[in-house]
Amino acid sequence: MAETRGAEAIPQWKMDEVAELKDLVKNYNIFGVVSFESISADQLQKMRRNLRESAVLKVTRNTLNEKALKESDGSVPDMVQYIEGQTALIFTNDNPFKLYKMLAQTKTPAPIKAGAVAPFDITVNKGPTSFPPGPMLSEFQGAGIPTAVEGGKIAIKETKVVCKAGEKVSQKLANALSKLEIFPMEVGLILRAVYEDGTVYLPEVLHVDETEMFNKFVTAAQEAFNLSVNAAIVNKDNIEVLIQKAHTEAVNLGVEAVVFEPEVMDKLIGKANAQATSVAKASKYEL
Amino acid sequence: MQYIYAALLIYKSGKEITEDSVKAVLAAAGADVDDARVKALISALDGVDIEEAIAKAAFAAPAAAAPAAA
Amino acid sequence: MQYIYAALLIYKSGKEITEDSVKAVLAAAGADVDDARVKALISALDGVDIEEAIAKAAFAAPAAAAPAAA
Amino acid sequence: MQYIYAALLIYKSGKEITEDSVKAVLAAAGADVDDARVKALISALDGVDIEEAIAKAAFAAPAAAAPAAA
Amino acid sequence: MQYIYAALLIYKSGKEITEDSVKAVLAAAGADVDDARVKALISALDGVDIEEAIAKAAFAAPAAAAPAAA
Amino acid sequence: MQYIYAALLIYKSGKEITEDSVKAVLAAAGADVDDARVKALISALDGVDIEEAIAKAAFAAPAAAAPAAA
Amino acid sequence: MQYIYAALLIYKSGKEITEDSVKAVLAAAGADVDDARVKALISALDGVDIEEAIAKAAFAAPAAAAPAAA
Incomplete structure (x- = not known):
């Protein structure tokens, strides 16, 4: 009907x-x-x-x-x-x-056609290419790509923006980009x-940027870890670090206050030696 | 960051991180729950390795300290 | 770390971290809730400036790994 | 950190770290003793090699130093 | 290190580090108490700002080699 | 650090580090001598390889210098 | 190094570093005393800020930590 x-x-x-x-x-x-x-x-x-x-x-x-x-x-x-x-x-x-x-x-990336508008600044990067010198050299130069011959191949001399975002791509540039396998478009x-x-x-x-999301997880996990250690909230995940922190604090105090405990002695000796070396250096005294 | 903490909590509790579980945890915490953000979180989790993030956090702790030394 | 995650989630939601709120969040996440650990958490957090404690790098011991990885 | 210091002190004295021994040491130091935190400590220490953890700290010392150098 | 652990424990408990308090803590931990070492500890700590000293990295000479190996 | 300087001086002079030798050196330098600390020093040095401790410190020294030059 | 240790010991004891004081300390340590080296030491130390030199040595260690923490 x-x-x-x-x-x-x-x-x-x-x-x-x-x-x-x-x-x-x-x-x-x-x-x-x-x-x-x-x-x-x-x-x-x-x-x-x-x-x-x-x-x-x-x-x-x-x-x-x-x-x-x-x-x-x-x-x-x-x-x-x-x-x-x-x-x-x-x-x-x-x-x-x-x-x-x-x-x-x-x-998927795709080549840009002549006359198409660049979606972003199109850049060619400095570095070697696989092309032998010849007509290609003038073709690249004609497209505004700075080239030179290096080691028997065409090389791009410097990193350069060859077409700004919003500008139209010329026929010459479109050909050159396609040869260089620079694909500015996405289909x-x-x-x-x-x-x-x-x-x-x-x-x-x-x-949603997954890298950013991952980083947020890292930050959150880090914040939680910091809090757990700084507030000494003991759990399986931080007990070792808390032990290390406590011991290091004790060693720090031992060295700073010059408390003669076996675990501190090598550090005190090292410190005395470094001080003596430093004074010797400062005074240019021949040991 | 509430959404992230909620996800971490559920993950460490050995449960599956779903829209429902995240919403339930957020609600229990008294947080405002935005459906779109919950969805965004869940969809992004496919490509996020939480275990790796936690491991990196432990590893990264000293890095955080570095600027202080400057 | 579930207890810590729960505490931070509540904190970041602008609510008060109490035994009840922590238990509610843990339960919603499907975590086992141990009364003693909840009490220990609340007592440990008493007087702690959370904002400062999360920003301050934890003791960097695990960093020992860093040079090797550099 | 008192709970941790107490545990290390008992460990280095060659005694067993138990709820009772930790509480006794804390009490002797005039510290407030929170049963829940003592329990949490004992449970977290289960299976931990304190000697090894301390040895790691010695190695990590310079990294730990960074913030202090500020 | 027991003597230093004991001193830190007392300090963190907000009490005064004296020969008596150190001895009491060591005894509670079951440690052997050497009067001379207790006296030496008290005398070494005289005039020391403990908060500052524990935060200040110990001279980490041997460990300092690590970064060089990186 | 006077006690350490005295011990190292005696060691480098090829003499034995004893309570008496340490006290004699400290006295010659016009330092106050605390018996308890001298005893603690001697006891703590027992089993310590001074040569090795110095060598380790010396090894670390160039590493320590590097960042300063950066 | 004995001469430097002697000088440091005298300096830290708050006394003046003179030929006589250095010789007295060295003699007490049982070291051989070389008049010319004592003179050389005194002259080398002239104008040196010992406090600063000592501080530099202490500082080098934590600085070494920075790369590790990066």
Whole structure:
């Protein structure tokens, strides 16, 4: 049964597609809007296969995506604003952070094309290359890369920013970067927004730096350790250190106060010897 | 840092660090619980080796002392 | 270190570290709760400036490893 | 640190470190004695080689010195 | 080292380090008490700022070699 | 440190470090002589290899100097 | 080194380092006394800040610790 809008009949396949999307929105815990610009159909297929275990990736026309979201419950229609360009919807029962991480892992570096805008300062680093001198030398120089011949190969003379963020990459530079295997672009599924139970998560929130998280754990563990030792809260993890601390304090006191105890004697002798050596040095007295 | 302490506590208690266990511990401590932060923590834990962090802390202790010597 | 983690979690949540609050947090984490150790913790923390104690490098003995690793 | 000093003192005197011996030493020093902390000490010392721990401290001494040099 | 441990224990307990207090602590620990060593200890500690002395790194001569080996 | 200087001086002169020799040297230097400390010194030196203690300290000296030059 | 030890001992005893005092201390230690070396010592020490030289020696040890702590 075809629904009609004006005189134009909406084909059954489109209605099925919208119904399926609406079901997915309802049946999965979360969904995300992703961009897949600059991905080949081949790459997209591969990613879809890799994701199959943990997520469902649906690629369809934006008009149908929009229609499905608009017709869904709650604040789901708010997600329509993130549909733009080549867009897919992704559905999963994981949490938004895991989805973000999963998709971040699909990103791979890619060469930048002539005329494309540099996403960040593109730098070539000083060092040797594997290219023999010849036409390549002038090609690199023509692209603004400082080169010289060293040991029979082309070498880059200095580290240099060859294209600033936001500037367009020239044909010559694009060729040279590609030869040097400098890949400034990233292709993959870029998560624009995730919807979970009324909340919309944006990438800046979803990006969790694991190194930073690890460092926080180190700091927390260190704070706990410091407190346990400084307040002498004895436990299995700090007993050795507390013993060492107590003993070292005792040795320190022994040396400072010159208490004659066997464990302190070698330090006292060493100290006396060092003092005598230091005085001899200061006085330039020949021993 | 509350989230981190909660995770460390659960870890050392030999339990699994989940959204629920972290929330329960935070609530017991009287901390404000932010769902998104709990989720962020859990998701990041996949790539964080807590044992290593604890070991590093013990090892790093003297490093912390270094600036004092400057 | 669970007892310490629990104490720090409560401290960082702006609550008072008491036998009850520590026990509640430990229980929520699924840790075994030993009354004597909770008491020992509370008594050890009495009069301690926690902010200062966590910032001050613990005695650096384990550092002995450092030169070898350098 | 009194509890630790007491333990080391008893150890170096060739006696056994027990709740009773620790309490007796602390009492003789005029220290407040907290049963729970004594218990915690004894339990933490279980299986610890004090001689070895002290030997490590001797090695670590210069590292420990760093903050003091400030 | 018993004599020094005893002195530190008494000091940290907020009591005065005297021949009598040191002897009492050593006796409680079951240590042999040598009057001359007690006297020598008291005399060595005379005028010493213990807080400062325990924090100040002992002259760590032999151990100081470690960094060189790094 | 006078007691140590005296002991080292006697040692380096190839004589035996005894209560009497230490007292004689201290007296010659005009130092106050505390019998108890002399006794403690002699007793603590028992079994100590002075040559080795000096050698270790000497070995450490260049290492100690290095950072200062940095 | 005997001459230096003698000088340090006299210095720490609060006395003046003179040819006579050095000779007296050396003689008490049973050392051979070489007049020329005593003179050389006195002249070498002229203008030397012994306190500072001693302090430098003590300081070198903790400084050595810094790299280890890094």
